[in-house]
Amino acid sequence: MIFDAVLLVVLWGATLVRLPTLLRDGRQQAMWACLCAGTLAETFTFPPVARATGWPILAHLFAAVSTFMLLRFLALITGRDIGRWQWALAGTVLVTMVALDVVAGGIGPDATRLSGRLPPAVVAFWLVLDGYLVAVLTSGSVLFLSVAREAPTGLPRFGLRTIAAGWVLIALSAGVTTIPTVLSGAGVPVDFSGVESPSRYLQGAGTLLAVGGALVPAGRRSRVVLAEYRSLLALRPLWTAMRDAFPEVILFSPRRAVVEMAGVDDVRLRLYRRVIEIRDGMLALRPYLCGVLPETPEAEAAAIAQALRRRATGMPPSGASPGFAPVGPEMADEVAWLSRVSRAYRRRAVTAPAAPTPRPSGSTR
Amino acid sequence: MKGLRWRSERRLRGIRVPRPFDLDAFCAEVAASRGRPLIRRPVPGLAAEAPCGMWIATDRADHVFYDPGTSPLHAEHIVLHELAHILCGHSGSAGAFAQLFPDLDPATVRRVLGRVSYTTEQEREAEMLASLIRGRSAPPPGSIGPLADAFGFLE
Numbered sequence: 001m002i003f004d005a006v007l008l009v010v011l012w013g014a015t016l017v018r019l020p021t022l023l024r025d026g027r028q029q030a031m032w033a034c035l036c037a038g039t040l041a042e043t044f045t046f047p048p049v050a051r052a053t054g055w056p057i058l059a060h061l062f063a064a065v066s067t068f069m070l071l072r073f074l075a076l077i078t079g080r081d082i083g084r085w086q087w088a089l090a091g092t093v094l095v096t097m098v099a100l101d102v103v104a105g106g107i108g109p110d111a112t113r114l115s116g117r118l119p120p121a122v123v124a125f126w127l128v129l130d131g132y133l134v135a136v137l138t139s140g141s142v143l144f145l146s147v148a149r150e151a152p153t154g155l156p157r158f159g160l161r162t163i164a165a166g167w168v169l170i171a172l173s174a175g176v177t178t179i180p181t182v183l184s185g186a187g188v189p190v191d192f193s194g195v196e197s198p199s200r201y202l203q204g205a206g207t208l209l210a211v212g213g214a215l216v217p218a219g220r221r222s223r224v225v226l227a228e229y230r231s232l233l234a235l236r237p238l239w240t241a242m243r244d245a246f247p248e249v250i251l252f253s254p255r256r257a258v259v260e261m262a263g264v265d266d267v268r269l270r271l272y273r274r275v276i277e278i279r280d281g282m283l284a285l286r287p288y289l290c291g292v293l294p295e296t297p298e299a300e301a302a303a304i305a306q307a308l309r310r311r312a313t314g315m316p317p318s319g320a321s322p323g324f325a326p327v328g329p330e331m332a333d334e335v336a337w338l339s340r341v342s343r344a345y346r347r348r349a350v351t352a353p354a355a356p357t358p359r360p361s362g363s364t365r
Numbered sequence: 366m367k368g369l370r371w372r373s374e375r376r377l378r379g380i381r382v383p384r385p386f387d388l389d390a391f392c393a394e395v396a397a398s399r400g401r402p403l404i405r406r407p408v409p410g411l412a413a414e415a416p417c418g419m420w421i422a423t424d425r426a427d428h429v430f431y432d433p434g435t436s437p438l439h440a441e442h443i444v445l446h447e448l449a450h451i452l453c454g455h456s457g458s459a460g461a462f463a464q465l466f467p468d469l470d471p472a473t474v475r476r477v478l479g480r481v482s483y484t485t486e487q488e489r490e491a492e493m494l495a496s497l498i499r500g501r502s503a504p505p506p507g508s509i510g511p512l513a514d515a516f517g518f519l520e
Contacts, residue, residue, distance in 0.1 A: 023371065023374045025378055026378070027514070027515045028515060031515055073515070077512055077515060144512075151512070151513070156516075159516065160512065160516075214516060251489065251492050251493065251496075260370050265500070265501045268500060269496060269497070269500045269501065271500075272496060273496055273500065275438065276438075276439060276442050276496070279439035280417070283417055283439070286434065324435075324436075326436075327436045327437070328437070329437035329438060330438070331438055333438075334436055334438050
């Protein structure tokens with residue numbers, strides 16, 4: 001019971017965490033749908049929930065839907081889409097399961113809780129469900145293992161292999177119950193209690209591995225996200241100065257951006273917006289620059305402070321703008337340079353009373 | 366506001382974005398999808414008292430103008446903002462361009478949109494779409510790319 005509860009907590013946690021990915025493309029949506037349907041399947045298998053609902057078939061149907069969504073995800077990452085026959089096959093599997101459930105007078109929540117000689121409808125039900133599950137999970141495992149060779153070494157490769165191992169265990173769990181089910185249907189006496197524990201633990205461990213494997217690459221990503229957060233903070237003084245001077249170039253306030261940019265790559269998107277909005281402000285400020293082209297972050301921060309002051313006090317544009325220091329073409333170059341300028345600007349703003357916060361007004365553009 | 370993000374993401378799904386990002390390739394993609402040339406031109410000093418980017422659609426081609434007096438990433442973003450107007454099918458007026466391009470016959474111009482501020486819904490949508498196109502990290506090349514993108518890990 002504790003194992004089942006832990007499994008559910010992990011699954012619901014992962015499902016909720018990935019909710020914003022629904023905003024992205026079909027791959028992300030298929031991946032989330034697979035996870036969500038799998039979580040619902042495990043939820044309806046959980047004994048208290050299963051007893052409360054009294055519909056064990058729900059868990060099996062969600063398992064089949066989750067498997068289909070996994071198939072769709074695999075098709076999308078390999079650059080294809082699900083063919084009509086695969087939609088038809090999934091539909092046939094679901095309809096057949098419901099029909100066999102009706103014919104058998106209700107299928108139990110777990111094949112391992114069966115006993116005695118099984119009627120053909122029950123055997124057919126488990127053959128259809130487990131056959132579909134094993135076929136999709138096996139092809140998925142093979143695909144992930146082959147693609148994992150191309151993955152960056154370390155956590156990403158380990159994560160993909162862990163997912164594949166998880167699917168292999170779930171497929172094994174299905175196989176472990178299918179064989180005695182078929183034998184029982186053929187009249188061979190089978191003791192299902194002997195396969196109950198191994199099957200349940202194989203399935204649970206497989207699910208944990210698959211979900212854990214999907215989270216493993218996030219370990220590497222988390223370092224990048226942390227660095228991006230630091231850059232966001234570093235850029236804030238310069239961004240605030242531009243926002244105060246040119247509020248019309250700000251797409252979202254920082255709080256609003258957390259919501260609007262939520263999802264995959266959200267911090268990077270916010271960082272990108274911050275860079276663009278700073279550059280928008282600098283472009284609008286360019287006519288007020290004077291002197292020579294700044295070559296150091298300190299010189300650029302001083303030039304910005306002076307231009308903001310000129311504009312805020314109503315002085316006319318200088319007429320001979322030297323422009324700003326040239327920066328490399330990549331976002332990393334921009335972030336590195338502007339972070340240094342921003343730090344220099346903050347030090348200057350704190351120490352120099354001659355650089356007041358500019359008053360908000362319209363754009364010069 | 367929630368609709369802006371949702372709308373932009375939906376539009377983006379139908380657009381092929383080169384990874385890693387390449388502005389020339391993306392412009393070629395937009396031009397091919399519209400079946401007409403897309404001409405990109407830097408106009409120094411465009412942003413002084415006017416928009417820092419502008420899209421002018423004539424009967425024969427799309428002209429995108431941008432101020433090159435900024436960093437390469439920002440200049441690229443200005444162009445992307447104008448391309449986003451094109452991709453969103455936005456419409457503008459031809460009133461402002463005569464001041465900037467006095468030699469161009471107003472009768473030949475179908476649409477004009479400039480990047481000034483984000484105070485109108487069209488401008489916000491174009492800005493959001495441009496940010497989603499360029500602001501996301503590029504997945505690694507090869508068959509690992511889609512997986513890396515889906516699971517969120519980088520090279």
